[in-house]
Amino acid sequence: MSDRTGRPQPVRAGCRRPFAPDPVRPARAVGLTADLLEAAARALLQAEDRLGVLDTAIGDGDHGRNMARGARAVAGIARDVVERPLPEALHRLGMTVVNSVGGAAGPLYGSCLLAMAQAAETEAPGRPIDPPMLARLWAAGVEAVKRRGRSDVGAKTMLDVLVPALAALSASPRLTAEAVRAAAEAGLAGTGPMRATKGRAAYLGDRSVGHLDPGAASAALIIERVIDAVEAGR
C-alpha cells in the first residue's frame, strides 16, 4: 500500500457540487460531441479482449471488462450530456466513470474528468475547445491522476501515455495531431520495458517487464479518439 503521509489533499470541490441550470450560460458543451464519446466508447469495447489480456499478464485481468462497462455507461449518456455546459458535462462523465468502471481505473479516469470539469469552469462559457484549451483541461486532469494514483511517469501506468501526449499537445498552439498520436504510441511502447512500481503489477516486480501496461493502452486509445475529434472539428 502506498505511503499516505504528506500527500497533497485530493481535489474535492468538483466531486460534490451540484450543477444548477444556469440560464446565462450557453446550453451546449461546445466541442464535446456525442460522436467523440461514442467513438471512444466503441474503441474501448472493441479493445475489451486486448485490454483484458494485457491486464491478465501483469494485473488482475479486469481492465478490459471494467473499461467496457464504463464505455457502455458513457455511450448511454452521451447524447444527453453534450447538451449541457462543458463543466457540467465533464462532471457528469466523471461521476459516471467513477460509478461504473470500478477497479483501479475508475477513480483514476474519474478524477481526471472531474478535474477537467473544474478547470473548464475557469474558461469562458461557450468557448470552443481549441488545442490550447484542451491542453489546459488535460493538464488539470493529468495532475489529478498523479495525485489520485500518487504516481508519475516511469511507474508503468497510464501517466506514461497521458504526460508525453500532453507535452506534444502543449508544444504548439496549433494542433499537431500526428505528434500527439506519436507521443501516445511511443509512451505506450515505452511501458513495455518498464518495471511496475504502482498498482497490482508492482507485486510482480521484474516479472512485469516485457508487458505493455493496460492502463497506458486504454489511455492511448482514448487520446486517439480525442485527437481525431479535435482534428475533425478545426
Added chain:
Amino acid sequence: MTARVSLVIVSHSPGIARGTVDMVRQMVGDEIAVVGVGGRPDGSLGTDCPMIRAAIESVYSKAGVAVLVDLGGAETNSEMAIEQLPPAWADRVTICDAAIVEGAIMAATEAAAGADLDAVRRAAEEY
C-alpha cells in the same frame, strides 16, 4: 452512551470482507458498528465506489469512521466514495494505511474502548 468510531472493511472479495467482519465481531462483539463491503454489484471480485459510499453511510457515527482496505482499487475507490459524502461527514472518515485483517482487529479494539478516530487509525497503522 457516547458515540464510538465505526469500521468499514473494503475488500475486492465479498468473502474476505465478510470474514474480516466476523473476526472483528468475535473480538469486540456488538460494541461498535462494523460493515464489510466486497466485490462489485454483480458479485464479481473488485471494488465499487457507490457500494463503498453506501457502506460508510450505513455505519456513519459522529465519532468517525475508520476504513480498512486491501489492494489499490479498494483504496482509491474508498477515497472517491469519501469525497462524495457531505463535507462535514467526509472530514470524519479516514482510510487506515494498514493490513486489512490485522488493522481491522486493532482498530476495532481501540474503537470499542472508546478511542477517538485518530487513535483508532494509529492503532491500525502502527500494528
